[in-house]
Amino acid sequence: MFGFLRQVGDYTRDAVSASRHIAAGLSVTFDHLRRRPVTVQYPYEKLIPSERYRGRIHYEFDKCIACEVCVRVCPINLPVVDWVMNKATKKKELRNYSIDFGVCIFCGNCVEYCPTNCLSMTEEYELAAFDRHSLNYDNVALGRLPTSVTTDPSVIALRELAYLPKGELDPHTVAADRPRAGQRPDQIIAAEAAPSSPENS
Amino acid sequence: MPPSFTVDLEAGFRGLIEAAGLSPAASRLIWLPLPMLLVLVAAVVGVLVTVWLERKISAAAQQRIGPEYAGALGILQPMADGLKLLVKEDVIPARADGLLFTLGPVLVVVPVILSWLIVPFGQHLLISNVGIGIFLWIALSSVQPIGLLMSGYASNNKYSLLGGLRAAAQSISYEIPLALAVLAVVMMSNSLSTVDIVDQQSGAGILSWNIWRQPVGFLVFWICALAECERLPFDLPEAEEELVAGYQTEYAGMKFALFYLGSYINLVLSALLVTVLYLGGWGFPLPVEWLASLLGQNIDAPLVQVVSATLGIVMTVLKAYLLVFTAILLRWTVPRVRIDQLLDFGWKFLLPIALVNLLATAALKLAFPAVFGG
Amino acid sequence: MPPLADLTELIVFVLLAAGVVVGSLGVVLLPNVVYSAFLLGGVFLSVAGLYLLLNASFIAAAQVLIYVGAVNVLILFAIMLVNKREPMADAPGLGLRRLLSSGVCAGLLWLLLRVAYTTPWATPGPTPLGEDAVVRLGEHFFTDYLLPFELASVLLLMAMIGAIVLARRDVFASDIGTGEAADQGLIEKARSPLLIEKTRP
Numbered sequence A: 001m002f003g004f005l006r007q008v009g010d011y012t013r014d015a016v017s018a019s020r021h022i023a024a025g026l027s028v029t030f031d032h033l034r035r036r037p038v039t040v041q042y043p044y045e046k047l048i049p050s051e052r053y054r055g056r057i058h059y060e061f062d063k064c065i066a067c068e069v070c071v072r073v074c075p076i077n078l079p080v081v082d083w084v085m086n087k088a089t090k091k092k093e094l095r096n097y098s099i100d101f102g103v104c105i106f107c108g109n110c111v112e113y114c115p116t117n118c119l120s121m122t123e124e125y126e127l128a129a130f131d132r133h134s135l136n137y138d139n140v141a142l143g144r145l146p147t148s149v150t151t152d153p154s155v156i157a158l159r160e161l162a163y164l165p166k167g168e169l170d171p172h173t174v175a176a177d178r179p180r181a182g183q184r185p186d187q188i189i190a191a192e193a194a195p196s197s198p199e200n201s
Numbered sequence B: 001m002p003p004s005f006t007v008d009l010e011a012g013f014r015g016l017i018e019a020a021g022l023s024p025a026a027s028r029l030i031w032l033p034l035p036m037l038l039v040l041v042a043a044v045v046g047v048l049v050t051v052w053l054e055r056k057i058s059a060a061a062q063q064r065i066g067p068e069y070a071g072a073l074g075i076l077q078p079m080a081d082g083l084k085l086l087v088k089e090d091v092i093p094a095r096a097d098g099l100l101f102t103l104g105p106v107l108v109v110v111p112v113i114l115s116w117l118i119v120p121f122g123q124h125l126l127i128s129n130v131g132i133g134i135f136l137w138i139a140l141s142s143v144q145p146i147g148l149l150m151s152g153y154a155s156n157n158k159y160s161l162l163g164g165l166r167a168a169a170q171s172i173s174y175e176i177p178l179a180l181a182v183l184a185v186v187m188m189s190n191s192l193s194t195v196d197i198v199d200q201q202s203g204a205g206i207l208s209w210n211i212w213r214q215p216v217g218f219l220v221f222w223i224c225a226l227a228e229c230e231r232l233p234f235d236l237p238e239a240e241e242e243l244v245a246g247y248q249t250e251y252a253g254m255k256f257a258l259f260y261l262g263s264y265i266n267l268v269l270s271a272l273l274v275t276v277l278y279l280g281g282w283g284f285p286l287p288v289e290w291l292a293s294l295l296g297q298n299i300d301a302p303l304v305q306v307v308s309a310t311l312g313i314v315m316t317v318l319k320a321y322l323l324v325f326t327a328i329l330l331r332w333t334v335p336r337v338r339i340d341q342l343l344d345f346g347w348k349f350l351l352p353i354a355l356v357n358l359l360a361t362a363a364l365k366l367a368f369p370a371v372f373g374g
Numbered sequence C: 001m002p003p004l005a006d007l008t009e010l011i012v013f014v015l016l017a018a019g020v021v022v023g024s025l026g027v028v029l030l031p032n033v034v035y036s037a038f039l040l041g042g043v044f045l046s047v048a049g050l051y052l053l054l055n056a057s058f059i060a061a062a063q064v065l066i067y068v069g070a071v072n073v074l075i076l077f078a079i080m081l082v083n084k085r086e087p088m089a090d091a092p093g094l095g096l097r098r099l100l101s102s103g104v105c106a107g108l109l110w111l112l113l114r115v116a117y118t119t120p121w122a123t124p125g126p127t128p129l130g131e132d133a134v135v136r137l138g139e140h141f142f143t144d145y146l147l148p149f150e151l152a153s154v155l156l157l158m159a160m161i162g163a164i165v166l167a168r169r170d171v172f173a174s175d176i177g178t179g180e181a182a183d184q185g186l187i188e189k190a191r192s193p194l195l196i197e198k199t200r201p
Helices: A002-032 A071-074 A109-113 A184-198 B010-018 B024-031 B035-063 B079-087 B100-120 B134-140 B144-154 B158-189 B194-201 B215-228 B251-280 B288-294 B302-331 B337-366 C002-029 C033-053 C057-081 C095-118 C130-142 C146-167
Strands: A046-047 A055-060 A080-086 A093-100 A119-121 A156-158
Touching: A002 B035, A002 B302, A055 A093, A071 A109, A071 B144, A109 A119, A109 C002, B010 B024, B024 B035, B035 B079, B035 B100, B035 B251, B035 B302, B079 B251, B100 B134, B100 B144, B100 B251, B134 B158, B134 B194, B134 B251, B134 C057, B144 C033, B158 B194, B158 B215, B158 B251, B158 B337, B158 C057, B194 B251, B215 B251, B215 B337, B251 B302, B288 B302, B337 C130, C002 C033, C033 C057, C057 C130, C130 C146
Parallel strands: A046 A156
Antiparallel strands: A055 A119, A080 A093
16 A cells, blocks of 8 residues: 555656656757757858868869879879870870869868979869769869859858857858957967067067 | 627628528528638648748747748748649559558548537637537547558558558557546536537636646646647657658658648647637637726627627637647657657556546536536 | 428438448458458448437447447457468358358348338437437436446456456466566566576586
């Protein structure tokens, strides 16, 4: 009899605590209704990629010396360097250069190791295609510069979260000239130089 | 004493037609299909609004925007969804049972739409004040599992069959506490008719609503209604992680849309019935009679009647959509239960609680007949 | 307008009666047992329609709730859970068996028809109660039909306990692998590992 009553009591306590947890969860969900969406309406609005963004690789044919360092540092030996030895000049003569962006993982090793800086990362990330073979860029396609988000007249450029002023979450409401949170490298250098300069003088 | 003016659609409409010179028989013939049309339109519009609300509120709960471009604030998005499903190809799988496959969704939707007969929006603003009222709804909603089993079986697909079986098991398990919760309310109002149930809750405005007298019954009813609608804490008949889409897996086009429509109509209907049973139906939180006397108006004056009837409709819809809102919030709050937890919860928790609630209501009714309905 | 109402009633009656007759013939004669079960639901619904025609709306709703919503769904459940779809082999002497059973059925039909034609029916019958039917049913259940009512509930209780005993085989059964009493509670049980160590003989 007493055991049964205790069981009923335990059961009731469980039920009450479960309903309290559900109520707590509901209040969290309800609280989320207050928060505004920070949606970026993609084709019309775009985020500005960060300055070290690793997008599609840009390549300058004229700078390339066909050393194949990029091939060697690539995790999957992806770049295709098509050169022939010119017997007369005893120099490599570059015919073609291509990278398949359907396979590239954008690790940036080739850009890092290129001795002549003919490879560089761009901020282009819209690489959708109907045919995956059309992602195999040759030296002409690699040489094209992408349209910058900030200069494209049909796109509203928005700053990423890390580039917004302190406390701001929604890039839509932030004026373009307000500085980002923290200091830029040149400001840090200036700040480091400033206190030391009175001591020197 | 002249009969006081009340808002009665049928009498008004037929009076209008007969005044135009038609016989009573003809006016009756013209009137007959109108309520059915009204029910269909009301149900479909209710669903469109609910779908839009569901998408917008879900988006807000997840800090998204939701549908935006189809109409102002995406209000035409459900229409676009419906249109898309309407013009989609109607696929019947090769080894499926064509007849049962087609009949299944129909059997799911028809009882739900029929149940709208008994939903009152005002003293005379309902399709038919049948004496068995709320019992009709309970009886009709028990037909639904047959349609689910039928479509699950006819799809000739393991997931569909399992989904159908789960749906039927869930539906008949939660039917019982639901009926017991309704029974407690019926006991207090001494009538099965939905109009009588609402009338019994009028008088003192918000204080006389059944939710204060039946808090446990209200919770049991709402939980069971969510389970009957297969809303999210209990949506395991179509649990996509386990069963692809349950009994809907093989369906496409308009047949799939019928399931979709049926579940949303059921949700709105359940919310409306909670409103009727526990939240005072069309009653305003303050008694309308008191408000009218405060404004120095006669309650039987035509204008006051029209205003109070409009207020009644607005209040019913408002309360129902408040409940739909809580259902959507619950959807994004509570995780799905397992099938054994679901059946445990239904049989070992809700059923005893509903029984105790029924007994307690009976005892209270005997002890305090003034408060709990004599 | 009586003629219109009468005609409607007649049409509806003919339709429902045809539904009952054709449906029940289908239940008996169709080879597919699932079709039979669904047709049985149709028959129950038609009977409910007949009750509605007789102005017994409460009985009609109860018919739908109990026979369609509970009995028929349980039948379907049973069929679908054991759905094997194996071809039925013809039992020996099938023709004779069919002949015999149809003879019995025809005899039963003849008996019923005879009863129906020889009973002096009081036409028109008692006036339908309409809305008061619920109250009268309740009164009858708790006065002159109290004993059958209670007996039926006792019978149902017995059936339920029997079903529980049959379903919970752990009252008798023991696990084959471990020899301990088998538990049907699948989740909460502390489960023994699948591979039982066989080091100790």
